[in-house]
Amino acid sequence: MNFAILVLPQKAQAIRKQLEKCDLLDKRRKLQKFSGKDEVAIPVKTSDMSILAKHIDQTEHNILLMEIDLPLSKAEMIETPAEKLKRAVNHLLKENGFHDNDTEKLIHEVPDHWEKHGDLILLPCNAFRSASWRCLSPSVWQTVGCALKCNRIARQATVSTDCFRSPQVELLLGDNGIVLHKDNGISYTYDITKCMFSSGNITEKLRIAAFDCRGETVVDLYAGIGYFTLPYLVHAGAKHVHACEWNRYALESLVQNLELNGVKEKCTIHAGDNRKLQLRGIADRVNLGLIPSSEDGWAIACQLLQPAGGQNNSSSCGRQFDFKVQSCQPVHSLYMFENKSDDGSSCSRGDNSFQDFSGLAAISPHDNDIQRPPERSLHSLAMIPENKLSYPSVMSDGRNHKDNTNRTWQSCETKTSWSRWGQYVCKALQNLLQKEHGGLWSAAVLHIQHVKSYAPHIDHLVLDVRCSPQVSQSLPGT
Numbered sequence: 001m002n003f004a005i006l007v008l009p010q011k012a013q014a015i016r017k018q019l020e021k022c023d024l025l026d027k028r029r030k031l032q033k034f035s036g037k038d039e040v041a042i043p044v045k046t047s048d049m050s051i052l053a054k055h056i057d058q059t060e061h062n063i064l065l066m067e068i069d070l071p072l073s074k075a076e077m078i079e080t081p082a083e084k085l086k087r088a089v090n091h092l093l094k095e096n097g098f099h100d101n102d103t104e105k106l107i108h109e110v111p112d113h114w115e116k117h118g119d120l121i122l123l124p125c126n127a128f129r130s131a132s133w134r135c136l137s138p139s140v141w142q143t144v145g146c147a148l149k150c151n152r153i154a155r156q157a158t159v160s161t162d163c164f165r166s167p168q169v170e171l172l173l174g175d176n177g178i179v180l181h182k183d184n185g186i187s188y189t190y191d192i193t194k195c196m197f198s199s200g201n202i203t204e205k206l207r208i209a210a211f212d213c214r215g216e217t218v219v220d221l222y223a224g225i226g227y228f229t230l231p232y233l234v235h236a237g238a239k240h241v242h243a244c245e246w247n248r249y250a251l252e253s254l255v256q257n258l259e260l261n262g263v264k265e266k267c268t269i270h271a272g273d274n275r276k277l278q279l280r281g282i283a284d285r286v287n288l289g290l291i292p293s294s295e296d297g298w299a300i301a302c303q304l305l306q307p308a309g310g311q312n313n314s315s316s317c318g319r320q321f322d323f324k325v326q327s328c329q330p331v332h333s334l335y336m337f338e339n340k341s342d343d344g345s346s347c348s349r350g351d352n353s354f355q356d357f358s359g360l361a362a363i364s365p366h367d368n369d370i371q372r373p374p375e376r377s378l379h380s381l382a383m384i385p386e387n388k389l390s391y392p393s394v395m396s397d398g399r400n401h402k403d404n405t406n407r408t409w410q411s412c413e414t415k416t417s418w419s420r421w422g423q424y425v426c427k428a429l430q431n432l433l434q435k436e437h438g439g440l441w442s443a444a445v446l447h448i449q450h451v452k453s454y455a456p457h458i459d460h461l462v463l464d465v466r467c468s469p470q471v472s473q474s475l476p477g478t
């Protein structure tokens with residue numbers, strides 16, 4: 001029931017203000033002037049006249065309280081898409097004879113959020129799950145399509161654990177799942193029912209887009225539809241990307257996406273198992289984007305890195321690379337994804353852009369006691385702003401030095417489990433590199449990125465590692 005008080009027009013604004021001040025004005029509804037009656041109805045939240053009387057100046061006239069449904073205010077009239085969807089589905093349930101109790105339960109399965117891929121709406125996996133919805137198919141999907149103004153509806157399921165990372169998307173309305181997705185100036189087309197597309201990884205795509213890879217040869221070991229291959233080529237300026245992929249549907253999309261974005265000539269696709277790649281020593285940078293772990297690809301990644309070191313910033317700017325200056329060591333970056341469990345004890349879940357990996361030194365070739373961290377002992381690190389972020393860079397003789405951005409490594413006592421994971425990865429890579437290329441190598445964590453949390457104890461982490469071959473002190477001119 002809705003109520004209003006009737007007041008004289010000349011008093012209406014003053015009384016409205018008084019009501020607003022004491023939170024008795026019903027803002028969901030509009031004031032209304034009654035033509036011919038010379039009265040204005042002001043919507044109020046209470047039907048208790050004594051409460052109203054306490055707050056309104058009644059000296060000049062009497063106030064009349066009445067039950068009335070005044071028109072909704074403008075803000076109330078604007079329905080969100082989620083409200084619209086719920087209203088449409090509610091109507092459908094009623095039309096089909098569902099009782100109020102059942103309707104109330106079923107409405108909880110109508111989602112508030114979804115992904116939009118062109119004219120296709122991808123519903124979350126818990127949407128419309130009860131058996132009752134099946135009886136209402138296809139009219140329920142037509143209703144959803146109509147409410148959300150789209151022609152195709154699909155429902156998300158968990159990405160399968162098979163090695164192709166196949167999505168388990170179910171098409172509910174429409175005859176195909178091919179979509180066109182655009183972000184950060186890059187177009188991706190793919191079949192949503194056959195290839196995975198993680199919109200949650202947008203922060204990583206943006207981070208890669210901001211890398212300076214000019215002059216670099218990059219290998220993307222798990223290219224998929226080109227989710228990272230394309231930002232390397234389109235925005236980071238990589239000279240060439242070798243993209244590895246073994247899922248034929250992802251490969252089809254990858255080819256299309258390279259063409260779509262005009263970078264086909266700069267990419268070589270390697271179809272098949274990346275562990276069988278015959279290439280070696282070609283890469284400045286290797287991208288390992290596989291969850292839950294890319295560990296299977298570490299050996300091949302090390303094989304792919306150039307033995308004498310890759311491009312560094314100085315050479316990409318056209319300056320002569322100089323082996324004599326240690327701070328201009330050629331560098332490699334391995335870029336990898338991991339999903340890690342954590343014990344949640346000190347997890348910080350706010351801004352995840354910059355993680356403090358203080359206390360984590362580069363692994364020198366002489367560190368042999370790094371253990372794999374226990375799976376459930378990982379938790380996040382304290383945050384530090386970007387201007388305080390510094391690179392650990394310890395050479396094989398243990399000396400600290402400034403990196404070429406002139407930021408010094410801050411030592412800190414706090415050892416966290418993420419940093420232990422970083423150390424474990426660095427040590428493993430260093431061993432692999434020494435075995436593969438010979439000589440001494442150092443491996444250092446450049447950055448640890450928390451991408452997202454899948455569950456309270458499962459975090460998606462990305463680690464940037466810089467691997468450098470150590471120059472012998474006896475090289476001519478050193």
Ligand SMILES: C[S@@+](CC[C@H](N)C(=O)[O-])C[C@H]1O[C@@H](n2cnc3c(N)ncnc32)[C@H](O)[C@@H]1O
Pocket residue numbers: 163164165196197198221222223224225226227228244245246247250272273274275289290291
């Ligand atoms: C996480 S998915 C795709 C990630 C990709 N960056 C994207 O979002 O489009 C990983 C991809 O690696 C591929 N893959 C997994 N193991 C592989 C292997 N040993 N060789 C080649 N491709 C592999 C899968 O088929 C899948 O498309």
